[in-house]
Amino acid sequence: MSSSRGKLGGRFGRLLIRSSEPIAVVSRTGRLVAVNPVWEDLTGWPWEIARNLRCRPRFHHDNESLVLLARCLSPPRLNTSQADLAATTRRVRIPDRDGDAHDRLITWVPLRDSAGAWSHWLAILRPVPPLDPSHATAHHDPAEQAVAEAIQQFAAEARARREQRQATRGLVGAGPRFDLLRRRIEVAAACSASVLIVGEPGTGKRLVARTIHELSPAPRNKTPLLPFDATALPTDLMEQSLLGPPPDSPAMPCSPPPIARGATILLIEPAALARDLQARLVNEFARFEAINARFISLTRTDPAQAVAEGRLRDDLLARLSTLVIPLEPLRERLDELPALASALLERANRAPGRCPSGFDTEALTILTSYDWPGNVRELLHVIEAARRSGLGDPISAADLPRSIQGALGAAHPPPQVKPVPLEERLKWVERHWLTQALTLARGNKSKAAAWLGLSRARFLRRLRETGCDPAAGSACLDNHHHADETTSSQSQVSDRKSDESQ
Incomplete structure (x- = not known):
């Protein structure tokens, strides 16, 4: 299991990670040993905070939700010998980080070590099965019905907050700059204004665009995200697909369908559009606003420089950049790299194969010393290569590609020349x-x-x-x-x- 969720490794740890049910491992003394990602989604508590839990009825903490969670996860009291231990089930109300409570059936399964001695409890949380309709009464008290409706509304709001957290879970980072990025994404998703995302290749521009689209209110987030790449599509096909045929041209027999109402258009590199196509897009921008269509534009170059060089019309830039979200390159936020590398490794471990628990100190030093011209995309490739080719656990410096260690340059040292004063x-x-x-x-x-x-x-x-x-x-x-x-x-x-x- 990844080091961010416990220290269980091997096949058992991989099974916990891939389980679709919330699972926690508790020691005999009540210490929380490990949890899986589904448990984090249910409770809202990351492992970095939950690892301090002592699952016993009398657990003291400043946060009341953590105290209630520790009581719910307290193991059953033993009234039998270790040889007669069996799985037990009871009904609990699991509190989450937002203060909501979830009815669950918790099954305690005793785990034994290689010698057959009881060592840990495996806590599996399952939903409570619905009641048999034949046992339900036909009479409904109005007060009880009002309370039930209020509980359902409260649960729906909590589910919406949870879905919002899950939608931004693809974004990985830490620190005040990452929090600022998340706030900008939430502001962009809440409105229908045009958004311009500026960043170098590999900084995650498409991921940010998808996150904005998924966080948008319904029905916009139910419509597809329509990509238009100005660097890949020919000018004629780009014009036909985005704007339709010109007014004075005959209709094509296989013309693409028009843009649907409320759609989100992903325009990639608007500076690569032909100048006449840019002018027509400016003239017909009001038509897109009339059908409530929104533009999210991506560019890897400075838009102001593109305007100065004559590659981008200033009036088109003004319409596409109501909100601007800049993405910093990875070399300017190396303080976030350890958390980012651990999160990417944790995500990669969900695939079959070797599942290292993390990085050693020397490997992290090499990662933070590299300038990362390919940004997060290059970091992901490096982690995948180290995960597949490495042998030990955690990932060491020997598992990292030589291209980021300067080893290729060290293999051919420069000739030793006697230094000459300036x-x-x-x-x-x-x-x-x-x-x-x-x-x-x-x-x-x-x-x-x-x-x-x-x-x-x-x-x-x-x-x-x-x-x-x-x-x-x-x-x-x-x-x-x-x-x-x-x-x-x-x-x-x-x-x-x-x-x-x-």
């Missing part, structure tokens, strides 16, 4: 141009000084200070080249001898 290098550059000027002027010092923009007196002074003999011409530069080549040759010979000795 002043000496500057003198060499100056000697080069002084000699070049003398060569072009055929030894005429006045013409050489004029060619360099210097007076004759200053030109002669620079010749003396740099050690360049005017009569020798380019000989001073050749002597300096010969000295550098001798130093380099000596260094290569010493390196070759060192390699042979090894």
Whole structure:
């Protein structure tokens, strides 16, 4: 099981993760050992907080919901020997983080170790089966019916809040910047204004767009998200699909259907649209507003720069950017990388195969030292490769691809060259141009000084200070080249001898 939900590993831990029922593992002393993701969805409490629970009737905590949860998960009292332990079931009301209570049947199954001794309790939460309609009474008290309707409405609101949490669960991150991103997504989902999402490739622009669409109120979230990629579709097909045929053109026999009312249009790279298509989109933008269609646009470039370069009309940008959501690259939020990597690994562990529990310290150091030009997409590929090719648990530095460790560069170290001080290098550059000027002027010092923009007196002074003999011409530069080549040759010979000795 992933380290964020407990320390159970192996096949048993993988079975808990893939179970469709809420499951918790409690030790003999009442300590919560592990939970599965469905348990987190039911209670609303992440493992980082729930791990502090002591499942006993007298558990003290500042949060009343956690106290009630600990009481509900307190194991049954034993009135028999360990050899006669059997599964027991009782009905409980499981409180969640929002203060709602859920009627569940909790089944306690004793777990035994390899020696056959009782070690843990397995708590399985199942829904309470409905009552038999034949036992229901025909008379309904109005007061009881009003209370039942209020409870149903309260449960529906709690279910809507839970669905909203689940819709944003695909977004992974931590810290104030991630909280700001979630608030921007919630604001964009609550209205019908156009949204522009700006970010580098691999930052999750499509995921943010899908989250906004799924969090939108009904019936908008029930309509499909219609993608239009300006970089992939030909201009004619893009115009026919998005705007329909031009007014003066004959109707096509296989023209695409019009945009439905309340649809969400995902426009990818609007700056790649042809200029005449951009102008027509601006003119017909009111038609989309009349059918309550919303635009969510994605771009990897700076839209202001695209307007300055003439690739994007400013009036089209104004209509598409009522709300702007910038996505920072991964290299600018490396403080979130450990939590992001753990969440991506936890999601990858749901697939068949090796399920490492996390990353060791050296592996996390390598991950946080890399600049991630491919952003979150590249991080996901690295985690998948380490999960499939690694052998130990947790993931170590040896499991990570060599491309992010700098190991490929270390395999071919640069030649060892004797360091040259900066002043000496500057003198060499100056000697080069002084000699070049003398060569072009055929030894005429006045013409050489004029060619360099210097007076004759200053030109002669620079010749003396740099050690360049005017009569020798380019000989001073050749002597300096010969000295550098001798130093380099000596260094290569010493390196070759060192390699042979090894």
